[in-house]
Structure formats: structure tokens, C-alpha cells
Amino acid sequence: MIGLVLRGVYVLLISVEDRVQIEVGALGLIDFGPGMYAYVGSALGSHSSSVEGRLSRHYSDHKKMHWHIDYILKDPKVKFKAAIFSESRKAQECKLVKKICNYEFAFVGPKDFGSSDCSCVSHLIILNLRENTAKRYLWNKFIELGLKPQMWKIKS
Template sequence: MPKNRLKGTYCLIIQLKSQQNIKIGRLGEIDFKRGYYVYVGSALNSLKSRLERHLKDDKKLFWHVDYLLNNPDANVEDVVFAVSDEKWECSLAAHISKEGSEIHAFGCSDCKCPSHLFYFQDLEGSKRICLESFEKLGLKPLDLSDLERL
């Protein structure tokens, strides 16, 4: 498979620098605490392009996470991902939900999960659970430093 067509599952680790009430598409207004959020997603077409899109500041608001990332106090602190032809998004979200507080209905309009966004108070805890969750599923976690090699 050509490198630009790699498939995979990812976690965006997002810092929100202040408490915010943010309108998230059709979900409406959601109160977000100051802290860190893990968003679980997948790209079954082009993983690198999807991750690069999430990291851009200027983009059309399409997915729930776009609305969160559009807030000037929100930024992607890190990305953890794995290359795989299988869709691990829901399994990964289930693992992360054991430690994070879910933001109800966020990012899961195409599945039966309660959420694909989870709140954590600190960066270390959010990154640790991401890495552990990928490993529990038998996936090799990669991070932002690996993105250029894709």
C-alpha cells in the first residue's frame, strides 16, 4: 500500500488552557473544563493526511473535534497513533474510558460508543493511558516524531 494511503487509529491529546463553553456542531454547547482531552479517531483512507489536517489551524469545521480545536485556547499537545488496516477506534475508546471522563456523544455519531473524547487533568495521565491502550490491543504506538516518516 502506498505510504500516503496508510490506514490507522489515533489519539489526539488536546490541551484546553481555560474553562470554556464551546458550540460543537449539532451537539450544541458543551462546558469544557481546563485540562487535557484525548480524542480517539481513525483514518481508513490516509492516516498521515488526517493527522496533518487535525494539526492545521485553518480548516473547514466538519468533525466534532474540529470545533474544539478551532477554539484559540485549545491545541494539540501530542498525537499517539498506530498503523493498521483494522479499525480499532471503538476498542481504543473503551480502554481510555476506564480512566478518563467522557464527554457524552462527542465524536461517535457513526458508532454506538458513548464517547470518543475523554477528559484528564494532566498531560502525563492522558498520554500514559493512550500508550497503554494501544499496547493492550497489540498495536505499536507511534507519536508525532514518527509522523514525518510515514
Template sequence: MYFVIFKLEKDKKIRVGKLGEIDFKKGYYVYVGSAKRGLNKRVRRHMRKDKKMRWHVDYFSVEANFVDAFKVGVNECELAKLASSLMEGIKNFGCSDCKCKSHLFYSENYPEKFVNEVKLNYGKIERLDYEELRGTS
């Protein structure tokens, strides 16, 4: 399981597949997800701007800037539950295959409190190496 942090530089209306147009505020967004195999490949997909739109996060990630990615040893729905206690969820985003209300969460500033709470509640988390993900190291 993992979470990715994105930054949106300005308020923006984005069409997100079947969810339709969503008004996103300037700031940081945390997306929680799972990649049972190929975590780095999945995160690299979130970093790319040129891709076929498949998931809700694809529509968002082409408009936002990739900031950070973390590998964690806890279920994505548990992460979403923690995130929802600290940040505003984007209704129905990224959670069509579970009962969560959202898998994308908004924070005006870098979500340091969320990162720290994940460490506190679930132990070790691993920040993924940006250069390695980009394939430059």
C-alpha cells in the first residue's frame, strides 16, 4: 500500500471520468492506493502526464504536480480512514471498489501531520526515492 502527495498550484476545475467536473482548491492532496505488485511502476504512472485515463487519480495527476510518495504496511482503507480524520476528502474519489468515502484528501499545506500520524499509528513508512522512480539513478 502507498500514498502519494500532489500539489495543485491554483484552483482548478477538473473532469474526473464518470465523477464529472470537480472543483479542486489550490493546495496539497494525498491519494491513498494499493499496488499488490509493481509499486514503483504504479507510482511512476502517477508521476507521468502522458497516459491513458484509467483511474480517477489519472485525471487528477495530469493536472497536479507530484511531490512525494510513501510505501506503508497498512491497508489503503485504513489509511483513508486516518486521512479522513485529518483532511477533507474529495467525495467518491478513487474508492469505487470499496466502502470508503474517498481515497483523495485535501490539505491547504504540506500534510506533515498526516505523514507523522501514519508513522505514529502504523510504524515504519518508507519515502520512495524520487530520482529512482524517475529512472535517473
């Protein structure tokens, strides 16, 4: 059972159904083409900063816009498809971003998206893959880092 103290790294798999322009906080207006996107985040705290806290927040419709990903997830053309996570006591998100981007059908997303606290270009990755293939691909990237991925169950 996941509690509010699980620390680790996660990937949100989202689908943009149709081209959309979204105002993303300080990054300004960003154009998102249709397709699959992976957002990599970390959750190294407890309670609201835990894996469960972060994923529950990302999935919620009722939140204050704070993180770059919040602005995208509120758009009706954007659909939450899956969340994959793994427990880790140390920061793994930058390593996971590099692993995911090391593929001919994965492209770095908008500059500085979700990466204002590190040297990564972006923590949003465009995946030129279908949903099920994207899930398997992301799952395998966790394994390549020696992590034990789990699929987050959406609570309804």
C-alpha cells in the first residue's frame, strides 16, 4: 500500500488530442502539437511532496497553478493517460530524462519546462509513439536505471 511517505521519481504520460496553445506561467505561450508527452518529476519529500501526494495533485482538477505541468493538465485537449513511478531516496529525474531522450522517437520538449532547478533542457518529452508502446518504453527506462517501476492506480 502506498502511503504519503513514498519518495521517488515519476513519469506522467499525457496525450494532447489536438494542437493547442497554452500559457505556461513564466514560460509564456507554448504551442503543443497533438501526440504523446512524458513529464518527468521527482517526489523526495513526505505528504504533499511524496509520490502519492504529487500524483494525486497532478490528477486533481482542483489545484492552484504552481508547476509548469499544472497549466497543461488543465486544458480540455490534454488527457492524463498513465503515471509510472519508482521508489528512490535520491534524485533520479535528470537521469531518467536522459534515458528517455536517448531514442530516435523521443524529442526534448519546451526549453526550461519543469527543469528550472537543474541543468536539463526540459523535463517534458515528446514521444512519437502510440500510448501502449509509450507505456512499455517508459517502464523499461525505469528498469534500465535499476529502478522498480509501478503503475499508479487512479482513484475514482
